[in-house]
Amino acid sequence: MLYALSAGLAFTWFVVITGEAGLALVELSVVEQRYRAVLEVQAGCPVIEVAERYGVTRQTLHAWMRRYRDGGLGGLADRSHRPAVCPHQTAAEVEVLVCELRRAHPRWGPARLAHELQRSGVEPVPSQATLSRILTRNNLVIPTGRRRPRSSYQRWERDEPMQLWQLDIMGGVMLVDGRELKLISGIDDYSRFIVIAALVTRASARAVCTAFARALACHGVPEEVLTDNGKQFTGRFTQPRPTEVLFERICRDNGITTRHTKIRSPTTTGKVERWHRTVREEFLAAQAPFTSLPAAQQALDTWVADYNTVRPHQSLDMATPASRFAHRTTSPADQELPLRLPADLAALPTPTPTPPPSAPLALTPAVVPAAIEFDRIVPASGNMTAAGRQIWLGTSLAGQTVTVWVSATTLHVFHQDQLIKTHPITLTPEDLTRLNTRGRPGRPSPATALPVGELPADAVVEVDRLVNHCGMVSIAGKQISVGIPLAGKRVTLRIDAQLIHVITDGVLTGTRPNPLTHQQRSHLHGARMSGPAPGLPTQVTHVQRVVSSSGALMIAGTKFHIGHAHRGKVVTVVLEDTQFRVLHQGQELATHPRTTIKEVTRTRASGHINYET
Template identity: 50%
Template sequence: MTPLVTGLITRTSPFGVEGLGLMLVELSVVEQRYHAVMEVLAGIPVTEVATRYRVSRQSVHTWVKRYREGGLAGLADRSHRPRCCPRQVDGQIEALICELRRAHPGWGPRRLVHELKRREVTPVPSRSTVYRVLIRAGLLEHTTRKRKRGDYRRWERSTPMQLWQMDIVGGVFLADGTEAKVVTGIDDHSRFIVCCDVVARATGRAVSTAFAHALKRYGVPGEVLTDNGKQFTGKFGGPRAGEVLFDRICRENGITHRLTQVRSPTTTGKIERFHGSLRRELLDHHDPFDSIIHAQAVIDTWVTDYNIDRPHQALSMASPIDRFTSTDSGPEQQAAVLPLVLPAELDVINGQTPDPVVETEPAPAIATMPANLLRLKEMGPSPAAAPITIEMDTVVPASGNMSVRGQQLWLGPDRAGTPVTLRISTTHLRVLLAGVLIKTVGSKLAASDLHALVHNGKARQVDEAPTAQQPTSTVIEVERTVNAAGCVGLANKAVSVGFPLADRQVVLRFETTTMTVLDATERTLLRSMPTPLTTRAVAYLRGAQPGGTPPTPPPTGPVTVERIASSSRSVMIGRQRIQIGRNHARKLITATIDDQHIHVHDGPNLLITVPRTT
């Protein structure tokens, strides 16, 4: 509709009409609509009015309706904004997104969508929706991407153990003010971290030692990709430069050592991306470490979570361990067919002098050792010593690294303070938690060492080694915090324990086929349900401990609960639906439950008594 209309203006005088003038008068939109409405009310057909004002017939009918309802004010322009948006994200879901982002500032939209799926949120918002929620809440700054993701050419090996990327990163500050380095390695196909060793100085020997540890633990890859650092290659060492120790290890074990172009960090983009995550999520906000051992323990814990629990965006939110599998033959089988060749300078890897660790049971001083044990130690393993199997109870130290007469046993800081039982023979060293076998390594102890432990009272002799069968009376407990959705995390799964327990600290007690939920402070029974895990899987849970005192039994006698009656005149009590009548819909109802009956009250008035069937 045009805002201009043409009008005739006349001017008169005592002598008659002096002249006829023509001028344009500008009318507002409301005035034009008012004129159109007046014409319709005067009896002019709607079609003719719509043609004159160049609008549709529906618009003219709308103006007439608005004028009759609101007068002249009803003809003003109105907002075209819809009253409701069916695709708008629910307020509770938006609050959960903001809560997760504040608790984990490093989580982006893609990770938040994955976490919402794990919490069984329906419907799951898209990544762009989560991004807009974070922008509105001020939890994310809008930045323009310099280059599109499609501009980069991505490459990836088809199977694990084909290619490792290795590099060195700093930023590990110690309490004495020095900065340590981390030698890192990642499997190209699975993004599994195969090496993350903290060293005081990134010398060629230290880097090669870390590389040798990774080879001994995971096997020999087909290729290794590094930059042109002097620890990895002697290519830029001048005319007298020779083969460095790292290159020698690769050559003697048949590993193809590939180098990047000069000043091309994107070639090793996977390991550089891991460095960014390590700095952002751990090193940048962590206090200076007490020592290299302390730094190694903390980084090992973070790397374990990175490899096993944390979803990876480049793997379609799968964990690296889901794609990382050993080669057709593991490190032990590889060593039997094609032994790992290490230079003489790295004989330390074979076990003579391992890295410094915190020992939980130091060997007694020579001056205080009995004469017969001193002779056994000087003579070494005696063929006359009868092979035995012993058990000893101990507690995992804070570092997660245990020592039994010189043999190191790594359980990780996650199990610090956990009581465990060590069952040791001359061939195997087994770790049991509440009777469940959780780890087995080869034993380096001789029969004389086992007899010495029994003689000192630190161990007891048993008849035979444990079997792989699960015990029938195992009780294991773990402590968890229930999230806002009423779920707890168990073995990388979200297990629902009830929305009423949200944000509470609980103890999960596993007994054979039953999982009971206890209050963490008073150890009162809150709920019981079938266990979602096997006994062996329970023993591998983070923070698993042998079961403590049984839970406090629930109080005896009748139980009183409150319910709000539904519009269908019924209440659900103990999985039993009870009809109470239409007059009590949407009212607060009190129910008293005893062993035989359920009594429903509306205030002091008894409404109904029904037999208890559940």
């Protein structure tokens, strides 16, 4: 007997089977239901009655009978409703071209791919949504959540080129010897044309103004400039009173309006910040560390020329920045105003070469030593200048004599024959020759000086820092707490791969976890190689502890967890210089960094609680 349990057009059919175990309901498959309907019609039942009983239309029942007649029982199975042809489907050769372009240029998105297909003469060009599905289908992108729509952003730009330039400074351009170059950038707000792209070893105010002056001489004078509040661009935050810096003086002399962002508001200079991201992702990511500053500048100039003239810009409707950039149309009155620059920044005329004499004299070249040292007196401010570099020594050394040691790549400062500062510099042979006339041959490079390039992974360095009134010291842009009792004192920080040891007057007063990366340790200002730290245990100590019910241990003022699975066990803790090692029956269960130097007075376990029973 058949039973239908449902209502409407869809039914779930069951058949009652009688056996030795009694009655049982068996669900019929879709093919079986259709087959039974066809058999009933073939047995002479009216089509309309059978269709009503099975919850389908007469047309559907006739279709089942036709499919059964043409294909037998297999013809009653479900079929795909996918159309045989799709006139608007993307051609296979176009999809192959899209995949090849993406593999050759992994950073190209749907917008750039559509632009390149149009330039290649593909008709019709697939939409960006279609291109996105092609990339996803071929595993060339990883689908992510949708970003905030562009229409929700409040965008602004000037109406014409040369109305506003955005300027900023970026780091992260590395040389093979470990030195970091700074990039001085300038971009036209309307056209996104790069007007300044200069690499310098140190982004001083004079270096920034030199790059800015060259851009003014090359492209003309803009109406406004927009910068952040760096000391190279503004002196309004200078203490004890505001002052006018060289950059502001150049702008004032040439009628340029200076604008500055609010404090901690980098989105105001968003165009130049976005260009810095492009530099990191497209230029620096594809380059190994450069061998020298000229080589890095040459590579950057080539890439910037391609960015300005060849690479389409998505925010410009795939136009190039050069196509939208033009020199400002000046009035006759403006054309009479020359570019006004300070005397030391103005371009000097090229000297006329002097013809060589008919009988040149044989001159013996002066021998310049590899290192030169000279003495300096620390000014009252504690900020000394030597070899073209500012060096902060602190007011505690004011009025005292220090020795400056320089080579082509390194500057050391000695006080009473003790190395107190180290800075990377770049000096030409002419610079060393000039310094040699006022100094003396330098001593050999100190053993405690940092080597050129990256430090070994196990290297330990020391730096001196002044503790502020909150008990904090600043190192590599991070604030480290050393304790309020040390406020106002100068401490030595001994830094290894895991810990920072705080040393005051030669005595170890604290230990902190090391938050610095290996690269940050290699480029610390004033760093020097360190010897053994005072106050650390020279031998490994073993103590015993009972794991608490929460799976935790307390030793040397440090609490750490090793897991509930080990609660109640008597474990052995090995006290090393930088970590605790927890052992049980010779097997290491866990390790934990040692961040304190508190003395351990109890070596035996106080008791044993068996939590496993």
